[in-house]
Amino acid sequence: MGSSQATGSTRITGSGVAMAAATAVLIAAGLVLDYPELLALGLVAGVALLCAAGWMTVTPDVTLIREIHPPSVFQGDGARALVTVTNAARRRSPPILAAETVGEQTVAVALPSLAPGARFQAAYPLPTDRRGVFEVGPLVVGHTDPLRLLHVGRAFPDRSTLRVHPRIHTVDPLPTGGSPDMDGPTSATSPLGGVAFHSLREYVRGDDLRLIHWRSTARTGKMMVRHNVVPNEPRxxxxxxxxxxxxxxxxxxxxxxxxxxxxxxxxxxxxxxxxxxxxxxxxxxxxxxxxxxxxxxxxxxxxxxxxxxxxxxxxxxxxxxxxxxxxxxxxxxxxxxxxxxxxxxxxxxxxxxxxxxxxxxxxxxxxxxxxxxxxxxxxxxxxxxxxxxx
Known part of the structure; x- marks a missing residue:
């Protein structure tokens, strides 16, 4: 996966939903009951939500490159993804929690705070317990405010492929039953120049004179030669x-x-x-x-x-x-x-x-x-x- 343009989304967390509900209830109760303390608490809760929204405007500006090592493995063997993160902003990036999708599973990746222009590499294992061809990605990076009221996620859409091959048992090959030909099986399409006799055919210019079959030549009246080929391996x-x-x-x-x-x-x-x-x-x-x-x-x-x-x-x-x-x-x-x-x-x-x-x-x-x-x-x-x- 090369550097890619991310798409972002902002969502309110469960704590944020509770804070927004508390804000509305406290302000309404303070106004209806003429209870200034409740009104003050509601305003404080509202200010917390506004501060969280302001915090979310400072989103990390990072680029990511993902590599899969190795791209193909046997079931149960180790495979890992290597993500290189670069802070492209002029300010320090906050710590980031990334989520990588591998097939139907999700792998969490923690990325530290980075200085402007700094680069960090994170390696994490990929699940190989099931055979299959798995799409790795998209990689979603996100951060929250200190009170965890809002969450901003950015998805990097590039994807990679991990192939998990079936396990192999050490066994003998299929039985061939042996060959009825002493030199091995032959066919008309077998390569020329071997030692296995396949058939007789008419002489053509350039044939080795030592291959002339004189008895057949005398019987047919035509110059006949042995058609020797390289034996086929059983397929x-x-x-x-x-x-x-x-x-x-x-x-x-x-x-x-x-x-x-x-x-x-x-x-x-x-x-x-x-x-x-x-x-x-x-x-x-x-x-x-x-x-x-x-x-x-x-x-x-x-x-x-x-x-x-x-x-x-x-x-x-x-x-x-x-x-x-x-x-x-x-x-x-x-x-x-x-x-x-x-x-x-x-x-x-x-x-x-x-x-x-x-x-x-x-x-x-x-x-x-x-x-x-x-x-x-x-x-x-x-x-x-x-x-x-x-």
Missing amino acids: MTVVLDTSAAPYAGDYFEDAVRVAASLAVSGAQHGFPVELWTTGGRRGAAESSRDVAGLLDLLAAVGPADDDPGLAELTRMTPGEDGMVLGVVTGQPPGARLGAVSAVRSRFAMASVVCVGEEHGRPGLPVRGALTVNVRTSDDFAAVWNSWVRR
């Missing part, structure tokens, strides 16, 4: 069910943590990873350097009643052969899980993780897929490795 697709129906309580957060853990693990083990939500959001990480984008996506997701859920799987088509599927959901009915079986043939391997199981029951069988049924993401981390290593 992993993690699908998070973002429909509201399968989740009770706070179990959607467990599902987000499971999806994040599988996506990050795949990237860290050298697999390209795609992350899909049934609500239509997509992200990709070609390596571990790209996982921040996936975590940003997961920081922002939430369950929706109008989300199609696992039925959306039937409309998801993998971009290439040999992709591995991992589905993360809550406790959907068996008919919904059947969507995984319907698309199983499109993928080399499929796994399903269901969270929110409160009774220790095994998961519903999903034809052609490894199924894990757990209560929380912590339970998933405890059992996943032993399942995939069998």
Whole structure:
């Protein structure tokens, strides 16, 4: 947040309301009852209100700059805001109590009295106990008169963004089932120049003569060469069910943590990873350097009643052969899980993780897929490795 123009507002406090009521009652009673002492007290109360109003005209003239360090954190890790306050007035500023809005929470920040031109930096922690994308701001600074009858607040409208990523569990990546090719899976779009044989094709000028396949050349009457490519790494697709129906309580957060853990693990083990939500959001990480984008996506997701859920799987088509599927959901009915079986043939391997199981029951069988049924993401981390290593 850079220096910004503030907008101000003045309000009367509860004490001020009581003082104004006392002023009116005492003056009226003094006049009606011809009681000069009551009239004097009422005038004193009125003078106090006028003095408070005069005090409020001397408002602090400050500029503020806010920075968020770091702008993205994992849930529960530390994040803080650093506010630099400069007194731009020619007189000393009074002590200021500022209020910072972070999502739906408010953080109080005390700022001291500053000499003309003086600068002060205040650092304060930001709440990171919940996953999400949070707007930080506006920052409201205010001061009151000595009797706390009136309050002047000035809002600096600039806002910053804090992204709180889901916690990550250390788990193995999705099982790939191995490759049917000795050198690894290949496709027509694989990079040329590798050692893995993909197919035979006609010779074109510039091809290495050592790749000529003489037997096929003799049989077809055309010069045929071996089309060698660099083997593809299995690509992993993690699908998070973002429909509201399968989740009770706070179990959607467990599902987000499971999806994040599988996506990050795949990237860290050298697999390209795609992350899909049934609500239509997509992200990709070609390596571990790209996982921040996936975590940003997961920081922002939430369950929706109008989300199609696992039925959306039937409309998801993998971009290439040999992709591995991992589905993360809550406790959907068996008919919904059947969507995984319907698309199983499109993928080399499929796994399903269901969270929110409160009774220790095994998961519903999903034809052609490894199924894990757990209560929380912590339970998933405890059992996943032993399942995939069998």
